[in-house]
């Protein structure tokens with residue numbers, strides 16, 4: 558669920574990104590600025606239950622079966638040791654972080670001990686940087702399981718990816734590798750208190766910006782009642798050339814529609 562930042566805007570797209578460690582610092586996040594990023598998913602390419610055509614991570618082509626049965630994830634204890642080191646030895650030349658982001662090389666809740674990992678991050682945060690919020694990015698595909706729901710509740714801000722308002726658009730824009738339906742996901746999200754919604758919009762052959770798509774997506778927002786809504790587009794060079802980033806104007810038009818229909822004012826991030 559990577560949301561790492563870059564210095565360029567949608568007209569200057571960057572190539573796919575990779576990770577070299579379980580903790581990245583100092584890191585940049587498009588929404589939160591200077592952060593410490595926890596990557597629970599290792600360094601061998603993307604580990605995700607979605608296959609979004611706009612994804613900015615290098616593809617791994619792992620099936621869900623391989624992720625569940627064969628993949629070796631970094632140990633909670635080792636990630637904790639890395640995080641402790643970074644938080645203890647924060648360099649004076651590094652910018653002050655605004656948050657600990659749990660995101661990384663795909664969908665963080667696929668880590669088999671994500672609940673224990675979130676507890677470990679909270680323990681370290683409380684001990685070493687009590688003022689830092691812990692913010693989790695998730696695609697919510699695993700949210701119906703108790704373990705992932707527990708882990709999500711630990712986060713101070715739960716940023717849930719909703720790019721689609723119906724199952725047809727979900728298949729186009731997120732291409733899930735798991736059997737899932739939006740209704741079940743919405744029900745799971747509604748059990749979590751105070752969620753934020755993070756949505757990526759793209760145009761081109763694979764678009765989620767058609768009027769009907771936006772209407773259905775706003776209806777979903779109404780069912781969830783998020784405390785914040787973040788609107789973004791891709792800033793990296795998608796591996797799929799059918800993807801075209803949304804323009805700033807398109808994102809603001811979506812934001813205006815949301816505000817008119819729900820009273821909620823989305824935050825638009827264009828760079």
Ligand code: SF4
Pocket residue numbers: 558559603605606607608609611612613614662663664696718731
């Ligand atoms: S949810 Fe989509 S954008 Fe995020 S890591 Fe998975 S495939 Fe990439």
